[in-house]
Amino acid sequence: MSDEPLRGSTPEDPSGFVRAVDERGAATVGTVGGGLTPTGRKGGNPVSRVVGHPLFGWLVIAVAVALPFVNSSAYAIRISTDALIFIMLAVGLNVVVGYCGLLDLGYAAFFAIGAYTSGVLSTTFGWPILATIPFVVIAAVIGGLLIGGPTLRLRSDYLAIVTLGFGEIIRITANNLDFTGGPNGVFGIPDFGDFGLRSDIATYWVVVVVVGLAVLASSRLGRGRLGRAWRFVREDEDAAEAMGIHTYKVKFAAYVTGAIFGGLAGVLFAVHQTAISPPSFNFLWSALILMAVVLGGMGSTPGVVIGAIIISLLPELLRGAENWRYLIFGVLLIVVMIFRPQGIWPHRVEEKPDRGRRRRSSPEPEEVAR
Amino acid sequence: MEYFLQLVLNGLFVGAFYGLVALGYSMVYGIIKLLNFAHGDIYMLGAFAGYTMLTIGAGALGGGSLVALVVILIIAMILTGTLGLVLERVAYRPLRSAPRLSVLITAVGASFALEYGIAVLYGPNPRVYPVGFGNAAIEIFGARLTWAQLFMMLVAVLLMVALDTWVGRTRSGRAMRAISQDPKACLLMGINVDNVISRTFFIGSALAGAGGVMAGAYYGKIDFLMGFIIGLKAFTAAVIGGIGNIRGAVLGAVVLGLLESFGTAWLGSEWRDVFAFGFLILFLTVRPTGLLGERVTERV
Numbered sequence: 214m215s216d217e218p219l220r221g222s223t224p225e226d227p228s229g230f231v232r233a234v235d236e237r238g239a240a241t242v243g244t245v246g247g248g249l250t251p252t253g254r255k256g257g258n259p260v261s262r263v264v265g266h267p268l269f270g271w272l273v274i275a276v277a278v279a280l281p282f283v284n285s286s287a288y289a290i291r292i293s294t295d296a297l298i299f300i301m302l303a304v305g306l307n308v309v310v311g312y313c314g315l316l317d318l319g320y321a322a323f324f325a326i327g328a329y330t331s332g333v334l335s336t337t338f339g340w341p342i343l344a345t346i347p348f349v350v351i352a353a354v355i356g357g358l359l360i361g362g363p364t365l366r367l368r369s370d371y372l373a374i375v376t377l378g379f380g381e382i383i384r385i386t387a388n389n390l391d392f393t394g395g396p397n398g399v400f401g402i403p404d405f406g407d408f409g410l411r412s413d414i415a416t417y418w419v420v421v422v423v424v425g426l427a428v429l430a431s432s433r434l435g436r437g438r439l440g441r442a443w444r445f446v447r448e449d450e451d452a453a454e455a456m457g458i459h460t461y462k463v464k465f466a467a468y469v470t471g472a473i474f475g476g477l478a479g480v481l482f483a484v485h486q487t488a489i490s491p492p493s494f495n496f497l498w499s500a501l502i503l504m505a506v507v508l509g510g511m512g513s514t515p516g517v518v519i520g521a522i523i524i525s526l527l528p529e530l531l532r533g534a535e536n537w538r539y540l541i542f543g544v545l546l547i548v549v550m551i552f553r554p555q556g557i558w559p560h561r562v563e564e565k566p567d568r569g570r571r572r573r574s575s576p577e578p579e580e581v582a583r
Numbered sequence: 584m585e586y587f588l589q590l591v592l593n594g595l596f597v598g599a600f601y602g603l604v605a606l607g608y609s610m611v612y613g614i615i616k617l618l619n620f621a622h623g624d625i626y627m628l629g630a631f632a633g634y635t636m637l638t639i640g641a642g643a644l645g646g647g648s649l650v651a652l653v654v655i656l657i658i659a660m661i662l663t664g665t666l667g668l669v670l671e672r673v674a675y676r677p678l679r680s681a682p683r684l685s686v687l688i689t690a691v692g693a694s695f696a697l698e699y700g701i702a703v704l705y706g707p708n709p710r711v712y713p714v715g716f717g718n719a720a721i722e723i724f725g726a727r728l729t730w731a732q733l734f735m736m737l738v739a740v741l742l743m744v745a746l747d748t749w750v751g752r753t754r755s756g757r758a759m760r761a762i763s764q765d766p767k768a769c770l771l772m773g774i775n776v777d778n779v780i781s782r783t784f785f786i787g788s789a790l791a792g793a794g795g796v797m798a799g800a801y802y803g804k805i806d807f808l809m810g811f812i813i814g815l816k817a818f819t820a821a822v823i824g825g826i827g828n829i830r831g832a833v834l835g836a837v838v839l840g841l842l843e844s845f846g847t848a849w850l851g852s853e854w855r856d857v858f859a860f861g862f863l864i865l866f867l868t869v870r871p872t873g874l875l876g877e878r879v880t881e882r883v
Binding site for chain 2: 310318364367373375378379382385389500503511536539540544545547551554
């Protein structure tokens with residue numbers, strides 16, 4: 214436990230970093246490297262190859278846009294809007310858990326912050342919903358600062374339980390304060406405008422656009438320089454730090470990005486439901502979002518999207534078996550972690566080198582790890 | 584003055600419960616660095632084990648006599664302890680060398696499975712405990728303390744002292760402390776690390792189970808989500824005391840109990856949980872190692 218602090222190195226007494234590499238080298242390759250990244254080569258199983266195909270995303274978007282022409286019943290529109298909002302939450306949490314490896318168990322808190330900020334501003338103060346969005350972002354960032362600030366410096370386990378507490382704080386606070394409507398919540402939240410369409414379909418299309426952009430943004434983020442830093446931090450934080458990554462800043466960026474995604478999803482939720490109340494934001498929500506991310510494959514955007522669709526549409530198929538459903542989810546989390554930690558549709562590791570410029574670049578660390 | 588004393592007594596009483604749960608949290612964390620999210624649910628299972636035994640054996644045991652309750656307490660402790668052991672074996676041991684994130688997620692899954700397993704078995708509605716304690720109380724300088732509260736605090740203190748003696752004086756307690764310092768070296772020294780870890784889970788879970796039975800008998804109502812909040816509180820207590828430190832966990836629990844008691848008197852009971860978790864965040868900012876924790880540099 215009480216390892217001596219890192220001192221200057223002498224030939225007899227190698228520096229902490231050298232010792233770390235010596236001790237950890239084999240273990241890191243064996244466990245961490247094999248842990249979250251898939252072990253199979255070339256895209257793995259057929260499903261994940263289909264899912265990972267570039268055209269797949271376009272196909273999903275086409276289906277989502279075309280849905281109201283195929284089936285415009287209020288029920289179909291409602292559950293698809295729910296599913297889309299859930300996708301947004303899942304890709305947001307994927308940035309935190311999947312890319313950066315920080316376990317956030319109170320993600321519904323940001324969802325609540327977004328929903329309440331825009332709900333209160335638009336009903337009590339009569340603002341149009343679009344005008345509330347900057348304030349939602351600000352509120353979500355402040356929430357991220359409050360929780361991430363103190364805890365991201367500590368071991369990642371602390372973050373898990375503090376966020377769990379934070380989720381409860383937000384829910385109880387919303388329940389107790391007057392301007393959030395107490396246990397009754399906020400109701401009569403306006404929509405984005407109906408553009409001459411049926412109002413639920415108009416909302417649905419707005420949600421499709423926003424969620425589509427969010428999915429795109431999160432998958433792009435994961436592929437950039439910052440995304441690589443996130444993955445590095447996830448695989449081995451100490452090594453990442455030794456390589457000159459400011460791990461605190463990088464983790465913070467992931468956490469705040471996740472917060473903003475959650476907040477914006479909250480706005481969509483408030484508009485879609487037109488009424489929000491504290492029980493909508495309990496721990497179950499956070500756990501379900503996490504479930505979607507883990508099941509779909511942490512760090513894999515297409516996988517997470519599919520995971521979210523499954524988790525959000527499953528209850529519609531399994532009505533009446535609520536408790537069984539959650540029992541199965543719990544067992545499934547354990548089973549997935551033991552037997553298939555990379556998720557059902559894992560992320561493809563191979564990064565295509567940029568055309569021309571990086572053709573001769575050496576293989577990614579994950580490649581070496583195998 | 585009486586009011587003040589009353590608040591102190593209430594705080595100590597609640598702190599005793601938190602302490603029983605926090606000990607298991609802290610022990611498990613100290614030895615394998617795992618946040619056992621399912622620990623609060625073990626407490627809930629203890630309450631349900633006691634409930635089941637009391638309902639089935641109500642006639643045989645002749646109602647809620649003290650002896651019967653103690654017997655049930657012991658059986659429930661053995662049951663929950665065994666369950667903790669099984670949980671470690673099934674869910675945590677296969678992942679001992681896996682990344683931390685996987686283990687944390689597994690723990691969340693275990694917690695979920697236990698909660699909703701009970702919801703499937705017993706139904707989601709709260710159950711009423713078949714025994715209750717009378718309201719007979721003693722007055723201490725004008726503050727009320729019921730006999731039941733006094734009895735439970737005594738049991739809690741007894742268990743804590745027993746644990747402290749066990750960890751500090753016995754051979755297997757020493758093995759446990761050794762593992763918390765360096766598991767690899769312990770393996771080389773011929774200590775059966777797996778066994779000691781199992782034992783730790785057994786003891787921690789048994790203590791939580793005892794807390795569950797007593798909480799059920801005292802509050803009279805149990806439900807399948809009762810372990811969620813207390814698990815969080817126990818963690819808070821463990822952090823305040825310095826996680827991994829056994830005496831620290833008890834100290835933290837008492838401090839948290841008192842803080843909550845005064846916080847509730849000051850802000851109203853609807854803010855109690857917010858106050859406690861707010862305090863957790865504050866504490867992690869100011870002194871993440873806790874009151875009794877030593878400064879630990881992260882080992883790479």
